[in-house]
Amino acid sequence: MVLPLVPLPSSVVERPGALVLAPSARIVADDTADAAASVLADVIAQRTGSRPEIVTGSARPGDFVLHRRAGTDDEATDDESYTVRIGDDVRIEGSATGLFYGIQTVRQLLTSEGDGWMLPHVEIDDAPRFEYRGVMLDVARTFFDVETVKAYIERASSLKFNRLHLHLTDDQGWRLQIDSRPLLTENGSATAVLGRPGGFYTKDDFREIVRYASAHHMIVVPEIDLPGHTHAIGLAHPEIMEAPVMNDALLAQAAELGQPLPIAGEPYLGWGVGHSSVKIHDEHTWEFLRDVLSEVADLTPGPYLHVGGDEALGTAPADFNAFIEQVTALVAGLGKTPMTWHEAGSALVAEGTIGQYWGSVAPSAAHAAEARRFTERGGGLVMSPSDTAYLDQKYDADFTVGLDWASLINLKTAYDWEPTAIIDDLSDDAILGVEAPLWSETIASLADIDQLFFPRAAALAETGWSRADSHDWASFQSRIASLDAVWDAAQWGGHRPTEIAWSNR
CATH class of the missing domain: 3.30.379.10 (Chitobiase/beta-hexosaminidase domain 2-like)
Structure with a gap:
């Protein structure tokens, strides 16, 4: 059988x-x-x-x-x-x-x-193939309460994922209480993308998430996205923010979707990227970052602190590189392993920094070079290719939730990739594992999460856990069919693609 x-x-x-x-x-x-x-x-x-x-x-x-x-x-x-x-x-x-x-x-x-x-x-x-097997939940663009995060942990841990990456800050909201900077949540957490309700986690909320994750054998990876994706900081501390920088893609997307453009000092309800940045050479910025990152590090028992580093489109490359070098050193000095998105590999990242690759499975020369930098500096890579591993992308063009900027990702696409084959000239042990990010521009509920999570997360879990030589689409199709009954018993919803002969036993 x-x-x-x-x-x-x-x-x-x-x-x-x-x-x-x-x-x-x-x-x-x-x-x-x-x-x-x-x-x-x-x-x-x-x-x-x-x-x-x-x-x-x-x-x-x-x-x-x-x-x-x-x-x-x-x-x-x-x-x-x-x-x-x-x-x-x-x-x-x-x-x-x-x-x-x-x-x-x-x-x-x-x-x-x-x-x-x-x-x-x-x-x-x-036993698992990779040490790092993660899922990410974007709670910045859309805020999800503690019970929803716990439900996400239950789903992920059932598939043997062992890392929970929480994207806690972005242009649309700041979601974590910081005692030394109370205005971040007082002014920066009230709204979310498209005017959805805002919110934030108290420190006790965050501790409860960490406790619950630990009980399910998952380590929490907090992310404070820097130096871009920082418009919400300006609602609390405008003195450390640059003016928004408009780019052609942002202008075109806002016009196409009928979304507002960012205005300094006002909540940003759109989802365009690349317009915000902290003042990289201002000492007040670094006082702010030392305060914030120290509190996040103290609050987080796990070894990682993710500091973003993506889509800083309005920041000069030299300024970006100087920022990344300094902020990863700051995190390392706090006793944490810095993590960043792969663009930060353009800089001299602190020794041991982990890069998270989110380019395509056929990387550009620039993306590949940025990714390699982490291994040259004694770190490694977590693979999250956006055209296979991004759970927020639609299954097909008619799917009711999700985006399609990276790819349409059906179940077979989510299954059919090899983490060690993306970046050339790296040893297999340079790849620490995989992560399946779920960005929240189009999702507003646990039911929406389930639609995008199941069953593709199961495909990505197998990529992270199982031996490479056992990877077989026909076998996976047969084995996943009976998980419909398992998920139904747990009252976990989701999409059921017709290419699988689902069983209710």
């Missing part, structure tokens, strides 16, 4: 027969695996409607047995490998993270048989 496993595990050995899930099935776990036991109980209840008892002691046939490997901790960065053995019982073994991922695999294997449930006899040994 075709096992409905996405992402595909490293090794799957099927055995004859199946385990029929009995009403008396229990979860056997000691106190080192009690968090995983609760997750497994929730998953089984969600999938089958019946919640098993959690016990300690000896297992009986038909039980679920969790074994936490010795010497591992609860960090999202611990050993992510796991094993699943299904025969007379179900045995899952791994670190805290490995147990969580093994449970997600069992979630997918549970299949309805009439009024009952079964699990195939199988032996699975699994």
Whole structure:
């Protein structure tokens, strides 16, 4: 049979027969695996409607047995490998993270048989290909509350994504409380793109997001976009902002879409880019950045702090490069690993800075050179090609949400790419992983998020997790078909492309 496993595990050995899930099935776990036991109980209840008892002691046939490997901790960065053995019982073994991922695999294997449930006899040994497997949510253009972010975490972690990149600031809004600069949220968070409601996260809100992400074995990557995408800063601190710089693309797009142009000191409701910049050589700017980035670093337990660096179209190249050199050094001095979008590779980024590549799968010479700079400086690359990995792009021209400036990305396009094959002359270990960004110009609700997330995120999850030699579109089509039932049981919506023969079992 075709096992409905996405992402595909490293090794799957099927055995004859199946385990029929009995009403008396229990979860056997000691106190080192009690968090995983609760997750497994929730998953089984969600999938089958019946919640098993959690016990300690000896297992009986038909039980679920969790074994936490010795010497591992609860960090999202611990050993992510796991094993699943299904025969007379179900045995899952791994670190805290490995147990969580093994449970997600069992979630997918549970299949309805009439009024009952079964699990195939199988032996699975699994570990990820890439360390960094991320999703991004743009909460700056459209603000999403804490509960929506948690729902996004649930969806992503079920597919074994382990990084949550939050795009917290942009021209349309500033979304994070900064104690030393209270005007940022007082003046800069009230609205969003197209006049949607604004909002921001208090520090306690952000801590709750970090806690919830950690419980789902995801690390939060906060982004403060600089030196462009900064119009909202001007609503609070106009003294450190340059006047908006109009460019031909911005003018043409605003006219085509009937959107307003940016005006200094007024909220920006359009979605054109490239017009804003902080004053790069002003000491007040750097006082501001030291205040802000220090607070973000203190608030974030993960190793990363993303400082943007994209689409600074109105900034002279020499000024941009000087800014990037200084801001990445500032982040490194705060004890964080700087991350930037790949354009920042034109500068002498701080040692160890990670670049996020968002060009196409056929890069220009300039984009490729910028991307290589990060590896020359001791960092690496996270691959987010906009024409395959951007979740905000439409599936087809008639899709009701999404954009199409990069490409129309159907499920096969989202699946059919290789992260190590984009930038020439790099070793495979220069690629740290992949990320699937979801920009929010056209989305306003969790239902909209689901439409763009499912099922393409599953394709991107497999690219990040599974071995390169296992990548096969026909196999993926067969395996993803049964995930419709899994997602429905969790009440996760989404698009169901007709090229997949979806199953409700």
